[in-house]
Amino acid sequence: MESRAFVETIKERCRVCYTCVRECPAKAIRIADGQARVIPERCVACGNCVRVCSQHAKQVLSSCDAVRQLLASGAPVAALVAPSFPAEFTEAEPGRLTGALRALGFRYVNEVAFGADLVALRYRQLLAEQPRKRFIATTCPAIVGYVERYHPQLIEHLAPVVSPMVATARALRRLHGPALKLVFIGPCIAKKAEAVCRELPGEVDSVLTFGGLRELLDERDVSLAQAGPSEFDPPRAGWGALFSLSRGMLQAANISEDLAAGEVVAADGRSDFVKALEEFEQGSLDARLLEVLCCNGCVMGAGMTVPDPLFSRRSRVSRYVRQRMAQVDEKAWRVELARFGGLDLSRAYVPDDQRIPVPSPGELARILARMGKVEPEDELNCGACGYESCREHAAAIYKGLAEREMCLPYTIEQLRQAVQELNLSHMQLADTQEALMQSERQASMGQLAAGIAHEVNNPLGVVLMYAHLLLDELPSDAPARQDLATIVEHADRCKKIVAGLLNFARQHKLLLQPHNVRELVTRSLRAVPAPPNVTVQVAHEIEDPLCDVDKDQMTQVLTNLVSNAYQAMPNGGTLTVRTRGTPENVFFVIGDTGTGIPPENIRKIFEPFFTTKQIGKGTGLGLTVTYGIVKMHRGDIQVQSNADAAAGPTGTTFTVIVPRHEHEE
Numbered sequence: 001m002e003s004r005a006f007v008e009t010i011k012e013r014c015r016v017c018y019t020c021v022r023e024c025p026a027k028a029i030r031i032a033d034g035q036a037r038v039i040p041e042r043c044v045a046c047g048n049c050v051r052v053c054s055q056h057a058k059q060v061l062s063s064c065d066a067v068r069q070l071l072a073s074g075a076p077v078a079a080l081v082a083p084s085f086p087a088e089f090t091e092a093e094p095g096r097l098t099g100a101l102r103a104l105g106f107r108y109v110n111e112v113a114f115g116a117d118l119v120a121l122r123y124r125q126l127l128a129e130q131p132r133k134r135f136i137a138t139t140c141p142a143i144v145g146y147v148e149r150y151h152p153q154l155i156e157h158l159a160p161v162v163s164p165m166v167a168t169a170r171a172l173r174r175l176h177g178p179a180l181k182l183v184f185i186g187p188c189i190a191k192k193a194e195a196v197c198r199e200l201p202g203e204v205d206s207v208l209t210f211g212g213l214r215e216l217l218d219e220r221d222v223s224l225a226q227a228g229p230s231e232f233d234p235p236r237a238g239w240g241a242l243f244s245l246s247r248g249m250l251q252a253a254n255i256s257e258d259l260a261a262g263e264v265v266a267a268d269g270r271s272d273f274v275k276a277l278e279e280f281e282q283g284s285l286d287a288r289l290l291e292v293l294c295c296n297g298c299v300m301g302a303g304m305t306v307p308d309p310l311f312s313r314r315s316r317v318s319r320y321v322r323q324r325m326a327q328v329d330e331k332a333w334r335v336e337l338a339r340f341g342g343l344d345l346s347r348a349y350v351p352d353d354q355r356i357p358v359p360s361p362g363e364l365a366r367i368l369a370r371m372g373k374v375e376p377e378d379e380l381n382c383g384a385c386g387y388e389s390c391r392e393h394a395a396a397i398y399k400g401l402a403e404r405e406m407c408l409p410y411t412i413e414q415l416r417q418a419v420q421e422l423n424l425s426h427m428q429l430a431d432t433q434e435a436l437m438q439s440e441r442q443a444s445m446g447q448l449a450a451g452i453a454h455e456v457n458n459p460l461g462v463v464l465m466y467a468h469l470l471l472d473e474l475p476s477d478a479p480a481r482q483d484l485a486t487i488v489e490h491a492d493r494c495k496k497i498v499a500g501l502l503n504f505a506r507q508h509k510l511l512l513q514p515h516n517v518r519e520l521v522t523r524s525l526r527a528v529p530a531p532p533n534v535t536v537q538v539a540h541e542i543e544d545p546l547c548d549v550d551k552d553q554m555t556q557v558l559t560n561l562v563s564n565a566y567q568a569m570p571n572g573g574t575l576t577v578r579t580r581g582t583p584e585n586v587f588f589v590i591g592d593t594g595t596g597i598p599p600e601n602i603r604k605i606f607e608p609f610f611t612t613k614q615i616g617k618g619t620g621l622g623l624t625v626t627y628g629i630v631k632m633h634r635g636d637i638q639v640q641s642n643a644d645a646a647a648g649p650t651g652t653t654f655t656v657i658v659p660r661h662e663h664e665e
Helices: 019-024 049-054 065-072 094-104 113-129 141-150 152-157 164-176 190-196 210-220 239-244 248-252 270-282 310-327 329-341 361-370 388-396 406-471 480-507 517-526 551-567 622-632
Strands: 005-008 029-032 035-038 056-061 077-081 108-111 181-186 206-209 264-268 289-293 513-517 534-540 545-548 573-581 585-592 638-644 652-659
Touching: 005 035, 005 388, 019 029, 019 206, 029 270, 049 329, 049 545, 049 573, 065 181, 065 206, 065 210, 065 638, 077 164, 094 108, 094 573, 108 164, 113 248, 113 289, 113 329, 141 152, 141 190, 141 270, 164 181, 164 190, 164 545, 181 210, 206 210, 206 513, 239 248, 239 310, 264 270, 270 289, 289 652, 310 545, 329 406, 361 388, 406 480, 513 517, 513 551, 517 545, 517 551, 517 573, 517 585, 545 652, 551 573, 551 585, 551 652
Parallel strands: 077 108, 077 181, 181 206, 264 289, 534 573
Antiparallel strands: 005 056, 029 035, 513 545, 573 585, 585 652, 638 652
């Protein structure tokens, strides 16, 4: 058959559900760039993809324009009506369909069922003449195309007999001459491919599906119900009208499917015909005649438009055949058959091998591994991709027919990882945003603090100096001495605040050098002696103690955290200082068993001037300065705390993380 696109995808409608992939027996659907595309050279035009697509994204090649031109050409045109028409045109009696076709301009209207009678007779003769040969029936053009493409070694078993459509065309041309134009009308898309088949040139001029015929009737405003009744033109059909039903050909040919003998086997439907051909090729099916149809009978062809189920359609065809055969003059019918007894019904077949070599086991394993299927239990064989197994899907990827993203478990896993990465990115963004806000607050407060400290520091020093001088000059029992002591105390506190402001405002330049973190901890603990009721525990879990830090500033960080821990344990407790490390980072962990920090204050502790200490006990700048120093080291500081005794032991743990080595800009 010629490689033409008889079915195309409407991109705007395709939802890539893989239903067409699953239903295509030839696997002629390629998924590429999120679209299901029909591969013309692989397509057998069975129409399964058209029938199963719920979005109507598959479009059949229309022949309406070609038929219009034939009818307008002035040449005699005959309509060859497929035997399945009673299942399609249920709104009017059969004679009115014939009348409607004549109203469209067809000079002759004939039943393809007569050609089916001729073909059935030829099959009986073929089996009688060659009793030792095995045959595959060729009444279904989709089956012929499938064998030529995917079982070319079975071509010798294809019965050398034309289809009923071609048999009818040859009979009518004998009757009316070679100038007769022929249009087949039926439920089968594959007939379009058969009509342009290079082995059957010019046998049929055009092919209309029943849907295409309805389009022409609507266009010409021809109503079936109102069309004048008319009979089909001779030659009249007999039992060949059963050809549209599964096993109808066998009954028309009076060939028995004897289950005990097993000489004749019939199969229909997408999966059954594929399996039957495979078994026939393997030799496990030794039937003399394999009668296979791609659909569940022609009444289920993709060119049908009615929504009725299978057995309802079968019933209508059976009823029509009974009524017709009750009126047929059997003697006259047999005379007609004998009249065309010498008609050439033979044909040849040409292989069109579309088989693609299967991948090697190693290549298959690599493709499966890229889909996350490393172990046999990873191969779920769920069928969501449209292929029956994961290995079949992998082979299709190798052949360029599929994509990894078609695998639902793989896509779900990729989506899960993407969600995790997005969540991590969101958390990092939130942390960065928080750090940026903190930096902005510090920068603003730093500018303010520098200005205030500069203006306040000098007059404050004068106040302190004269207050101390007066204290030295006054006798110990002087009444004003207590007032002067209060002035000195509060002035000293202001001096500490100003010093903290200056420390906060300074933009320190880091002097990063390798230092022993164990010595840093020892130095910091020595600088802040522990209260009598506090126990200090030190645990160094780090193997390589060297780290690139600014010794003085990191000592200030540790000193601030240790001092805060002591103040959080007014009734005593335990201070734990631990160090640990990785090749990339060093961790300082300072924990206390104090009162803890309430959850509502956790996010505020690094803000300038925020403190929960009593007045005179803190400036609210210690943790702010600590945060700034850690960030200057390109590190991070984390806090965990519990202030609710009912939820467990109270206390706070600060973890300072700094890079082990200085990073070059």
